[in-house]
Amino acid sequence: MATFGSQTCGRLDEGATREWLVPDGCGGYAMGTVSGLRTRRYHGLLVVAGDNPARRHLGLASLDPVLTLPSGVSVRLATHEWADGTIAPRGHELLAGFTLVDGLPRWRWRIGDVVLERELAMMLGRPAVAVVHRLLGGGPVGLSLEAICTWRDGHGERTADGPAPVVEAVEGGVTVEGAYRLRGPDFRTAGAWWHGVRHREEAERGLTPVEDLWYAGSFHAELREPGDTAEVSGWAGDLADVPPPATRVVDAAHQRNRRLSPLALAADAFIVRTPSGPDVVAGYPWFGAWSRDTMLSYEGLFLTTGRAGEGRALLRAYGETLSRGMLANTADTGDVEYNTADGTLWFLHAVDRHVTTTGDTDLAEELRPALLGVIDHHVRGTRYGIACDPADGLLTQGADGEALTWMDARVDGVPVTPRRGKAVDVNALWINALAGFPTHKRLYDTARASFARRFPSPAGWLHDVVDGPDGDDATLRPNQLLAWSLPYAPLRPGPAILRTLGAALLTPLGLRSQAPGTPGYHGAHRGTPAERDAAYHTGTVWPWLLGPYATAWHRLGVEVVADIDAHLGEYGLGSISETAEGDAPHTATGCPFQAWSVAEVLRASYL
Incomplete structure (x- = not known):
């Protein structure tokens, strides 16, 4: 559980740099920051995956609460940044705290004696978000929830230069672009562009930082006494299939998640069900499935967590992509690519670990001809x-x-x-x-x-x-x-060489990809895409390398002292980042939630 008070939530240099993620088990998610500020183009309450987990669309960008106090004063609780740098409204300054409970985000705003809580969850197995607002103190108050919408590719932007989203009234709310539906109390249609919404992280990454969003309308409820709730649901797919009440979805998510250890819960986010079966999201929010990442992560994600049945199906499906002895690497780019020298070898390793761990000799026999084909193609x-x-x-x-x-x-x-x-x-x-x-x-x-x-x-x-x-x-x-x-x-490892590597490469978040002081070393991982890519493997820290480092020492009977636990509350809450800067203080970079980082740390914890 991660908890932050008003001092963190109320400062954007603190609260807007810590991100939460709630996956739907299909490759989509809800994601944002502790402060409530959307700092990435990828942030939103309903991000929907297509047939390929990388082909996501952003639907519901935000659901902005506005309280009407007993005095008649209206107070806006959301936080937005605009193209000129203005922050308005400044609802983060009214946050009393944020807590990640069982992997679910929970905010609490206080205005005098009035206390409002928000909690959300995704419905596992379908693209559906449930948002619950609960009055904890004071009242009576009026609550309106403004639906700020779009429907666009997760990697891009949509602006008012094009047509407005098509919003149609349905029972209990609206549909947007025929792609997703919102349902809640007393919906009142609006319809206006919000121009120039800025994403500061995209500006930092050298990408387009501004988009326009559509104010579709608002839900309304009266919360008369503590305990009263207002619920909103949003979902894609079969729009006629109304999900259970939001409180039930949230309660079910708590019950499921609390049965998992923190790292097992982190691992759970990456295993998704697609139309073709189980798969692995390499990292949130921008990666889809990559075979190298999947196979390197296999032991930690599937075997350490007791999900060998799903893993077996995944291995069989990936085996069907073999061509000329090579495993398909990714389709994130739009086409299936076979451009890896190690991904296929990691596949052989994953199959071996699966069979060794589970005793599944039937799978071994089924895949043996294909695996022998891999070796033969590599020999030829x-x-x-x-x-x-x-x-x-x-x-x-x-x-x-x-x-x-x-x-x-x-x-x-x-x-x-x-x-x-x-x-x-x-x-x-x-x-x-x-x-x-x-x-x-x-x-x-x-x-x-x-x-x-x-x-x-x-x-x-x-x-x-x-x-x-x-x-x-x-x-x-x-x-x-x-x-x-x-x-x-x-x-066989030797202590002297491992000490040499540790002295040059080891940091609290992982190992550097290249030693400082060597030609071409980059200690910073920031700037434009070209600047970041130049540093990606020339000094940038990679947490996944803690796995092989700890394993090598373990073979000598030495257990490595890990610092990574402290990172679980620093960047991607409850998870481990893709990368960090090579130079101290090793600021986390890249995807806040990365599969092989979590998988290898989890695997190594069971050595």
């Missing part, structure tokens, strides 16, 4: 120069303009860290995969011996890449951790 060679070198059994990869490892950022189409050649992490995964196939024992023995001979560098750590276009690359990066942490790792 497949896309992007991915092939086994017959001279040493190691896997090489690379093609012009491509970045095929997890360090895949590009600026103007040029890879920042191409890592072309024989990358240490890719080959650790390759040897880890070969260990599971007795038919390839000779190749496994050759590759393992070659790894032990080729990768140690004179500097005392492992090369990041060998046989690259410019020879061997000994840049101090964390990728070598996989050489000691995987179940069938090619090497």
Whole structure:
């Protein structure tokens, strides 16, 4: 449970930098900040996923409460920022507190003796939000709830230059664009553009920060005494299928969520049900499904949390995407891409962990032909120069303009860290995969011996890449951790080298992607997309790396002291961020809620 008082809620430099997320289990969500200010284009109370979790639309942007006090004075409790920087209204200054209870956000405003509480939940398994307002003190008061709406791509903006959203009256409320429905007490139609709503985080990220929103109308209720409530529901999909009362949805969410540990609840957000079966959202609010992220996260998300049944279905479905021995990486870009040298090897690792953990030999037999096909295609060679070198059994990869490892950022189409050649992490995964196939024992023995001979560098750590276009690359990066942490790792860790890595790379939020002081190091991860991408894997901290780091030390009988728990109340509440800046104080960046960050920390906590 995360709790913040008026000193945090009432200051936008504090309350607007902490975000909450309530997923619907389908890839959509409600999301915002402690202060109530929408700081991202992605913030809203009803964000709806399409067939692909990445294809989301923003519907209900906000539901602005306005109290009419016994004196007749109206008080606006919402907070908005406008294109000129003005903050109006300033409802955050009336917040007495915010609490995240069982993963659900709860606000409390106080105006003298009048206390109003708001709580919301999503209805698990369908795109439906339930918002409950409850009078806790004072009264009687009038409450109006202004529906601020749009219907647009989650990654874009909609402005008044185009047509206004089509709003149609229905029983208990309205439909918007025929895409979603709002229902609550005594709806009164309005209809006006709100021009120039600003999102400060998009401005910080070098993206378009302003959009226009549509004031569709307002719901109205009288709260005469403490305990009285006003409820509003919003949903997409089958608009005739009215969800249960909002209080029932909120109560059901509390009952379900409180059965989960904090990290298990964080993990739960990323497992979604799509029309094709279970899948994983790589990160909120802008990622969809990425196979590398999914397979790297598999053990933490599915096996550690006891969801092997869903995981089994996911593995089978992903196996059907194999082409020329490669797993489809993502369809976030609009087309299915096969542009990863390690995602498929992580898939083999996930299948192995599933079978080893559950004893599901039926799945092993079902997938074995496909998995053998992966090995055979890699031996013969497949896309992007991915092939086994017959001279040493190691896997090489690379093609012009491509970045095929997890360090895949590009600026103007040029890879920042191409890592072309024989990358240490890719080959650790390759040897880890070969260990599971007795038919390839000779190749496994050759590759393992070659790894032990080729990768140690004179500097005392492992090369990041060998046989690259410019020879061997000994840049101090964390990728070598996989050489000691995987179940069938090619090497046994040594305390000295792990201490060296820890001294150079370890931070409270994870490990840096490159050591400070090395050529090309970036300690800040901010600015325009190009500036952020340039730093993405050249110094930026990645929490997911805590998993292999802790595992390597665990193999030596040493348990790593973790600091990440303190982060659960700093950025994405109850969760772990995608990245953080390499330089102290290691400000969190990227997605506030990231699957592999949570999954690897969760997995490592059960070592």
